Every structure is written in C-alpha cells, then in structure tokens.
Amino acid sequence: MSEALSTNSVNQPGIGGPAPLLTLTENAVAKVTQFYDKMPEAKGKFFRVFVEGGGCSGFQYGFNFDEERPGDDFIDCGNLKVLIDPNSKPYLIGSVVDFVEDFRGSGFTVKNPNSKGTCGCGTSFTV
Numbered sequence: 001m002s003e004a005l006s007t008n009s010v011n012q013p014g015i016g017g018p019a020p021l022l023t024l025t026e027n028a029v030a031k032v033t034q035f036y037d038k039m040p041e042a043k044g045k046f047f048r049v050f051v052e053g054g055g056c057s058g059f060q061y062g063f064n065f066d067e068e069r070p071g072d073d074f075i076d077c078g079n080l081k082v083l084i085d086p087n088s089k090p091y092l093i094g095s096v097v098d099f100v101e102d103f104r105g106s107g108f109t110v111k112n113p114n115s116k117g118t119c120g121c122g123t124s125f126t127v
Contacts, residue, residue, distance in 0.1 A: 022049060022084060023096045024077050028108060031099040032080055039065065046074070046081045049097060051088040059091065061110050090114075 024032070036042045042065035050062045068074070068083055075082040084092060095112040 020094060021073060021089070022075055022082065022092050022094075024075070024080070024082060025096065025098040027099040028097045029077050029080050031108075036065065036080075041065070046083045048083040048085070049088070049092065050085055051091040061108070063108055 032047050036047070045065040045067055048062075048064050048066040050064075051059050052062055054060045066083060069085065071086045073084045073086075073089055075084070091114055092112070093114065095110050095114070098109050098111070100106065100109050
C-alpha cells in the first residue's frame with residue numbers, strides 16, 4: 001500500500017488519541033485525480049466516499065463526484081477534497097481507501113476497522 005494522506009481526525013471515546021476520519025492512499029488520490037481530469041461532469045465537484053445499505057452483508061461503499069452538502073465532513077488530501085456525509089461517518093472512521101490493480105482487476109478497496117465481516121466478493125460489509 002502506498003503512503004496515506006489525511007488531515008482530518010476525530011476523537012473516539014474509550015480509545016486513546018484521535019483517529020483519522022478517513023485516509024486515502026497516494027494511489028487512491030492519483031486515480032481520483034485521473035478520473036476528475038477525464039470527466040467533464042466532475043468539474044466543480046468533490047470526491048465523496050459514502051456507505052449505503054445493500055450488498056450481501058448489509059452495507060456497501062460508494063464513490064462519486066458530488067457537491068458539498070450541509071453537515072458534510074471533509075478531508076483535505078493535497079489538491080483533493082474528500083466529502084463524507086454525517087450518516088456514513090460512523091461507519092468510515094479510521095478506514096483507509098486505496099486503489100489496487102492486480103490480475104483480478106482494478107478498483108477502490110477499503111480497509112475498515114469498524115467492519116466485522118465482508119461478503120465473498122469483498123464489496124459489502126457488516127458492522
């Protein structure tokens with residue numbers, strides 16, 4: 001995994017010290033920047049990471065370019081601003097988003113310390 005980038009943290013009760021709200025690796029930031037540059041509809045928007053109900057384990061991750069909304073938290077990753085909505089925030093605290101390319105394919109992956117398990121395909125999780 002490449003070096004992680006994050007400047008926003010939250011205090012977690014009962015756990016020593018602040019935890020990063022969300023971290024993106026250099027690979028993830030580079031891939032998001034490539035997508036942003038190639039997608040005219042992304043101009044003027046920010047990268048959003050969110051959690052929604054679905055998948056075989058109950059929750060799944062989502063990624064898109066979106067406008068900032070009231071209540072959003074943001075993470076400053078250099079030239080990239082990442083948005084997190086208030087409903088997704090508790091599920092994402094301490095997670096690391098990476099972009100992986102290997103023989104199985106390519107895509108964003110999330111290492112989530114809040115996840116109690118994932119499905120066989122690895123795209124959904126349970127808490």
